[in-house]
Amino acid sequence: MTRRILTLALLLATALALPAAAQNRAGSVEITPFGGAYFGGTLYAGSNALFNRDVEVDTAPVWGIRIAGNFNRNFGLEGSFSMATADITTPNSELFSPDRKLGEMDVRNYELAAMFNFGSGRVVPYITLGAGATYLKASVPGIPSTSDTRFSGVLGAGLKAFFTPQFGFRFDARGRSTLVDNSCGSYYDDCHGDYWDDNDDNHWYWSGEVTGGLTFAF
Numbered sequence: 001m002t003r004r005i006l007t008l009a010l011l012l013a014t015a016l017a018l019p020a021a022a023q024n025r026a027g028s029v030e031i032t033p034f035g036g037a038y039f040g041g042t043l044y045a046g047s048n049a050l051f052n053r054d055v056e057v058d059t060a061p062v063w064g065i066r067i068a069g070n071f072n073r074n075f076g077l078e079g080s081f082s083m084a085t086a087d088i089t090t091p092n093s094e095l096f097s098p099d100r101k102l103g104e105m106d107v108r109n110y111e112l113a114a115m116f117n118f119g120s121g122r123v124v125p126y127i128t129l130g131a132g133a134t135y136l137k138a139s140v141p142g143i144p145s146t147s148d149t150r151f152s153g154v155l156g157a158g159l160k161a162f163f164t165p166q167f168g169f170r171f172d173a174r175g176r177s178t179l180v181d182n183s184c185g186s187y188y189d190d191c192h193g194d195y196w197d198d199n200d201d202n203h204w205y206w207s208g209e210v211t212g213g214l215t216f217a218f
Contacts, residue, residue, distance in 0.1 A: 025070065025217065026073050027071075028217045028218060029067070029068070029218050030067070030068040030215050030218075031065070031066075031067050031215070031216045031218075032065065032066045032067075032068075032213045032214065032215045033063075033064075033065050033213050034066065034212060034213030035061065035062065036062055036172075036210050036211030036212055037061065038060045038061070038082075038209055040058055040107075040207050041056075041057060041205055041206040042054055042055070042091070042205075042206070043055050043056075043057065043088075046202045047180045047181070048138070049145070050103075050140055050143055051102070053090075055089065055090060055102060056090070056091045056099065057107075057207070058086050058087040058099075062082050062084040062211065063083060064080060064081045064211075065081055066078055066080040066170075066213075067079050073120055074116065074117050074118070075116060076114075076117070077114060077115065078112070078113050078114075078130070079111070080110075081108070081109065081110055082109045082209060083107070085105070085106050086107065087101050087105075088104060088105050088138060088140070089101050103139050103140035103143075104138070105137065105138045105139070106137040106138075108135040109132060109133075109135075109152065109154075109176065110132045110135075111130050111132030111133075111152065112132055113128040113129060113130025113132075113154060114130060115127075123160070123161050124161075125157070125159050126157065126160065127155075128154070128156040128157070128174065129156075130153075131154065132154065133152065134151075134178045136150065136205075150179050150181075151179045152176050152177065152179070153176070153177050154176045156172060156173060157174075158173060159171045160215060165217060166217050166218070167216060167217070168214075168215045169212065169215065170212065170214075171212045172210070172213075173208070173210045174209050175206070175208045176207050176209070177204050177206055178205040178207070180202075180204065180205045181203055
């Protein structure tokens with residue numbers, strides 16, 4: 001572990017010593033395959049036809065790819081795809097008490113976002129703001145279900161560190177809000193034959209990602 005940390009520190013030091021040309025470039029296209037962690041949120045009672053109570057979507061590995069085009073050094077557009085399979089569990093507020101797995105949920109995100117870059121050096125912070133579609137497919141033993149694709153909004157921030165004009169690392173964190181709406185009806189749950197509280201939480205599924213990857217610029 002110590003050797004890996006020293007190697008990473010050496011690579012970052014080398015990047016800072018490179019010529020100024022190793023930076024975000026106007027007119028360039030960036031391709032970034034990435035991996036990291038997907039952080040699931042809560043599916044509230046009344047938002048779906050499978051559960052008549054709140055359930056949690058756990059943390060899971062995520063992978064995907066981003067393709068960005070820079071109109072100039074400060075602004076670009078980016079398309080991205082990410083995919084994760086996370087456990088669905090019962091929420092538990094007791095300390096150290098294990099959750100009970102109910103099933104799994106496949107999540108695929110297709111997004112288009114505006115990218116705002118800051119600075120003109122080799123290390124470029126940025127923020128992204130966009131929207132897209134989220135594919136959701138829950139698999140619960142003994143319960144038939146279908147997949148759905150819903151609207152999502154996304155807000156992110158990150159850092160690009162270029163070693164050369166054509167190559168660098170990228171670190172990204174983003175939050176996502178998916179409109180699940182009231183698929184089981186307002187106030188009265190048509191799916192389960194019961195009443196539930198209608199509030200803003202029932203309309204949205206919140207999730208996030210923290211990822212890192214290699215960026216290839218052309």
